[in-house]
Every structure is written in structure tokens, then in C-alpha cells.
Amino acid sequence: MLEFILRRVAQAVLVLFVMTLLVFFGVHVIGNPVYIFASSECTRECLNDIIANLGLDRPIWEQYWLFLGNLLQGDLGRSFTHGVPAMSLIWQRFPATLELATAALVLALAAGLPLGLYAGLRPDSPVSKAIMGFSMLGFSVPIFWIGLILILTFSVRLGWLPAIGRGQLVEVLGVRVSFLTLDGLRHLAMPSFTLSLIMMSMVIRLTRAGMREVLHTDYIRFARANGIRESRVIGVHAMKNILIPVVTVLGMEFASVIAFAVVTESIFSWPGVGKMLIDAIAVLDRPLIVAYLIFVVVMFVTLNLLVDILYSVLDPRVRVGGRTR
Amino acid sequence: MSLAPLPHAPAARAGFVRGFLSVPSAAIALAVFVAMSAAAFLAPWIAPQDPYDLMQVDIMDNLLRPGERAWSGMTHWLGTDGQGRDMLSAMLYGLRISLIVGILSGLIALAIGTLVGLVAAFRGGWVDAVLMRIVDLQLSFPTILVALILLVILGRGVDKIIIALVVVQWAYFARTVRGVALVESARDYVEAARGLRLGSLRILFLHVLPNCLPTMLVVATIQMAQAISLEATLSFLGVGLPPTRPSLGLLIANGFNYLQSGRWWISVLPGVVLLVLIVSVNVLGDRMRDVLNPHLGR
Numbered sequence A: 001m002l003e004f005i006l007r008r009v010a011q012a013v014l015v016l017f018v019m020t021l022l023v024f025f026g027v028h029v030i031g032n033p034v035y036i037f038a039s040s041e042c043t044r045e046c047l048n049d050i051i052a053n054l055g056l057d058r059p060i061w062e063q064y065w066l067f068l069g070n071l072l073q074g075d076l077g078r079s080f081t082h083g084v085p086a087m088s089l090i091w092q093r094f095p096a097t098l099e100l101a102t103a104a105l106v107l108a109l110a111a112g113l114p115l116g117l118y119a120g121l122r123p124d125s126p127v128s129k130a131i132m133g134f135s136m137l138g139f140s141v142p143i144f145w146i147g148l149i150l151i152l153t154f155s156v157r158l159g160w161l162p163a164i165g166r167g168q169l170v171e172v173l174g175v176r177v178s179f180l181t182l183d184g185l186r187h188l189a190m191p192s193f194t195l196s197l198i199m200m201s202m203v204i205r206l207t208r209a210g211m212r213e214v215l216h217t218d219y220i221r222f223a224r225a226n227g228i229r230e231s232r233v234i235g236v237h238a239m240k241n242i243l244i245p246v247v248t249v250l251g252m253e254f255a256s257v258i259a260f261a262v263v264t265e266s267i268f269s270w271p272g273v274g275k276m277l278i279d280a281i282a283v284l285d286r287p288l289i290v291a292y293l294i295f296v297v298v299m300f301v302t303l304n305l306l307v308d309i310l311y312s313v314l315d316p317r318v319r320v321g322g323r324t325r
Numbered sequence B: 001m002s003l004a005p006l007p008h009a010p011a012a013r014a015g016f017v018r019g020f021l022s023v024p025s026a027a028i029a030l031a032v033f034v035a036m037s038a039a040a041f042l043a044p045w046i047a048p049q050d051p052y053d054l055m056q057v058d059i060m061d062n063l064l065r066p067g068e069r070a071w072s073g074m075t076h077w078l079g080t081d082g083q084g085r086d087m088l089s090a091m092l093y094g095l096r097i098s099l100i101v102g103i104l105s106g107l108i109a110l111a112i113g114t115l116v117g118l119v120a121a122f123r124g125g126w127v128d129a130v131l132m133r134i135v136d137l138q139l140s141f142p143t144i145l146v147a148l149i150l151l152v153i154l155g156r157g158v159d160k161i162i163i164a165l166v167v168v169q170w171a172y173f174a175r176t177v178r179g180v181a182l183v184e185s186a187r188d189y190v191e192a193a194r195g196l197r198l199g200s201l202r203i204l205f206l207h208v209l210p211n212c213l214p215t216m217l218v219v220a221t222i223q224m225a226q227a228i229s230l231e232a233t234l235s236f237l238g239v240g241l242p243p244t245r246p247s248l249g250l251l252i253a254n255g256f257n258y259l260q261s262g263r264w265w266i267s268v269l270p271g272v273v274l275l276v277l278i279v280s281v282n283v284l285g286d287r288m289r290d291v292l293n294p295h296l297g298r
Helices: A002-028 A044-054 A060-072 A086-121 A126-140 A143-157 A182-214 A218-225 A230-268 A273-282 A286-314 A316-320 B010-021 B024-041 B087-123 B125-139 B143-154 B158-185 B188-195 B200-237 B248-259 B265-292
Strands: A170-172 A175-177
Touching: A002 A060, A002 A286, A002 B143, A086 A126, A086 A175, A086 A182, A086 A230, A086 A273, A086 A286, A126 A182, A126 B265, A143 A182, A143 A230, A143 B200, A143 B248, A143 B265, A182 A230, A218 A230, A230 A273, A230 A286, A230 B143, A230 B200, A273 A286, A273 B143, A286 B143, B010 B024, B010 B265, B024 B087, B024 B265, B087 B125, B087 B158, B087 B200, B087 B248, B087 B265, B125 B158, B143 B158, B143 B200, B158 B200, B188 B200, B200 B248, B200 B265, B248 B265
Parallel strands: none
Antiparallel strands: A170 A175
16 A cells, blocks of 8 residues: 555656656747837847846856746746746635635535436436437537627626626635625626536536446345335435445536636636636736646546546555556 | 458448438538638638738728628628728638638648557567656646647747647647557457467557557547637637638637626637637537447446
8 A cells, every 4th residue: 555655656756857847948949038018228238137136147058047946845946927926826716716615615515416417317308318419529528618608698687697707805714705795696607608518518418327327226225115215215215325426526627627628717717717818828927827737637636646646545456556447 | 351340341430320320410520611612711712802902902801890891892791800800701711710720730640659558568668658758747737738838838829829739738648549559459359360470560550550550530529629729728728829810719819808897709709700610519529439449438
């Protein structure tokens, strides 16, 4: 067990190292940040000053070592455009993204579970067919397009919901959130629904498949034979087994929801890290792009590592390396 | 030894086509897809205007509503955009680019992924382990993020977005092909071919590969829908295609700025075309999976 965990941690560290190489040298190829700072009457001398200031005159390997050393201390450099540490910008913006992603997760479960249950219990009814059609749409339609239609319908035509921003914020434990005010909720409604669609479709499909499988098992038959109420058989006995794959998949998907928030945030001008990334790309703010990417990579690798370790605790077969078989 | 494995005999193929079209939604999806591909292919000949030719586009004609007449007397049935381009023409050309990008990237990724998958399945051992670790690693990151990073580094362009889409897609093909090839390699006909002392490359490409084709076809179709959708998303975010060659996604992005002022047609119309395209390809893929491989569930 300990050996497995150590091996996985070593792998994760290796992946992180490779990713820092890729991100650093990859981003290094793009654009020349010097011109962002140089005014039009900037002479050769003042250009050199800017280059020295940004540390761009040193050999690229030295720049990488500096970057790696600073990274280990949690310092990812200063944003070119904002002039403050990139990491502080990310921490400042991340709560908004986290709130959006969490709202999407809650929405996906709240709507997806009942719909999936219904489709699993009555697979041939027209309503179930409609639900499955909806879930196919959720998988295949680009989410920016759904966001667009929502804005057109609810903001432009009906004027019910605001199209941009977070609305009124309330501070809870030092974090500003919007879901506790009515205005904030109205701002949250469309972005979170847009972001939740993929997860919702996934929950519907998993719940339906799980339901259809579980209904034919012996323990459900025995439960029914025992005269337990149908609502309890479905809601408690069947549900327990259906929820396992649903929770697993959602846990693994959560990180990619945060990645997909890039799209949702730019449509609805939600001030999270995704919007920040797109803005940073537009002005080629290298440190900010690098910081975001490192942040997301660390998040992904850590989540994957945790899921793997959790799995090996729950299912000993994984430990002997049968995972890819 | 004949090359054609049993399920591909002519009778079975006729049965496949009939079985495929027996579901109305699949027949409709196929008709829609063929019609759209034809319209995209013929765009230079059937479009009322060449939207890239600045001589034909008049800025005075911008933001016309669908059905309004321009100064030149030409009727713009689907309106014009902010630069005075005829929307119908822009959409036909946009559809062309979206399809080209989707199909090309899908085919290249299919070729690379198939090769990797076959090699991994056939060589086994450390080759397999290393290749599959790379696939695992790649698949653990969301496609949109990988593509976004690549395009930030590569810049804009049709070739660049194809490269980015190939990079995010090959791993799916590699994993699927490896799985199928492993199953096929354990079959009796492979054993028989080995007994005949056929070369392993010959067995791999002429015997195992044809039997992987049905599954590959299903994955390729679904991946194509994904690629079109991803390209549209990236172009919408402004990192995909250059503004001079607008795909559907870029057309939608251009129209997005006019949405708030009630000029819906500039973004909604290309959006509808994109939606119909993606849904029809997905329906085709779903149907193909049902017909070709009933066991391959989602």
C-alpha cells in the first residue's frame, strides 16, 4: 500500500516537472512582452532597460531555474499588466470560479438525478426519450452557443436576468460570494446552468444506466418481496448503488468543469480565473498565463492522485497495476 | 488467404445500410449531413457573394435585417453582418471551413492514434506501458485546456487549429484501437495466420486492422462532432481561426457583440447551422454504434 502511494506520488511529481517545462518553454515562444511596455518613442536604451527589468536578458535556462525556484516558494512572478504577483490575482479571482463551478455541480445533481431516475424507471415512455434527447444535446452542443441563446432569450428579449457580472456580493468568512443575495442569484442563474449542462447530461446517463442495471438485481427483488414501500426501495436501496459511479465521475469531472469555466466566464463576463486567462492571452501577459496553467495543472495532478489513492484503498486490485487492462 | 474478413461480405454490407437507415432519425441525419456537406463544398458556386472579396462587400450595406434589400438591389435573405457581408454567403463559407477542419483533424488523429494503438497492442511490454501512460496523461487533462494552450503558443491559423485538434484527439483513437486490437489479437484467425507463418506486420495491417474498422468508424464520427464543436468554441474565444477566414464559431463571435442591441441574426443563424451540423453528426455516430457494435455502450 505504502509502496503504491509512493510510486503514484513520484509519478505525479514527474508529471508536474514535465508540465512546468512544457508550460514555461511553450509560453516563452509567444509574442514579445517588451513591446507591451515600450512607448512609441522608446529608444534602444529604454528597450534594454525594460528587457533587464523583466529579466529577459538572461539565458533562457537561467530564467527557467529562477522560475522553478520561485515556483517552489509559491511565487509565479508579477503580472505584466496588473503589476501585482500573478498568484495573488489567481487567489483573488478563484473564489468566483469555484462558486460558479459549485453552483453548476449542485444544479447538475438536483436536475440530473430525478430526470435520470425517471428515464431509468420508464425507459420506453416518450418523456424518457425526450430526457435522453436532451442529454445528447447537452453532450454535443457547444456550451458557448447555449449561453448565447440564454442571453438572447432572458436578457435581451425578456429582460429578466442580467447578462454580465456577479451582482451584489456578500462576504462570508472572508470570501465574497454572490449566491446569498437575490441579485447575486439572478446573476448566477444563467452561467451556472450553462456550465452544468455537460455534467447534468452525464448524471442523467449514469443514473439511468445504473437504475436499469440495479432493478434486475436480487437485493431489489428481495426488498420488494419483503413488502418495503416502492419509494424506499428506489430512493434508498437502489439509490445507494447508483450514487457510487455518479459521485466518482463527478469528482473526476469537477476539475474539468473549472477548465470549461473559461468559456462560460468569457460569455457572461464572470470575473473568475477563466475570464482572467482569456484577457491575459489577449494582451500576452506571460506570467499570468503561466501562473494560471501551473495552477490548473497542480489542481489536476493532485485531484487525479487523490482519486487514484482513494481507489486503491477501496479496491485492492488496482494496486497490482491492472488499471489499464 | 483472402483479405476480407467475414462480416464485410456484400450481403452483410447491404444489411448494414438497411439496418442503419431503418431508424428515421438516422436517415434524416444522413440526409442533412450530405446536404450540408454538398452546400459547403459548392459554396464558391452557389453563394450569392464571395464574402472574402472586398470588392463585393459594401460597408454601407451593414447590419441589414433578413430579407432587406441592399443599395445594389441585391436581396440579403439572411441579412448582413457588421461589415456588410451577406450572411448566407458567410455561413456557407464558414460551414466549409468548419467541416474541413473537423474532417481533416479527425482523419489525421485517426491515422496517428490507430498506429499508436496497434503498436501498443501488438508489441505489449514496456512499449505498451509507456504509450498508454502518455495516453492516460493526455486524457486526464480537459481537451479545451490543452487546445487553448497549444493555440496560444502556435498562434492563429487553419493549419494551427488542425494541429491542436489532432493533439487533443489522437489519444482517444489510440486507446480505443488498442483495446479492440487486443481483443482481436486473441481470436482464432490471428492464431491461424500465425500458424501460416505470415509476417506480423501483414497480420497487423491486413487482418487485425480491418476488424478494428467498425469501432474506429464510430469513434471517428463522434470525434468529428467533438472537433467541430471544439473548433467553434476556440474560434469563439478568439484563439482559433484568423478573422479573414471565419468559421461558424467566429461568425457567432462576431455577432455576439451585436446581440445586446437586438441584432440577433448575425450570431443566431450561424449558431443554428452549427447546432444542426453537430447534432446530425452525433445522431449518425450513435446509430452507427448501435448497428456496428451493440456492446459498445457509453
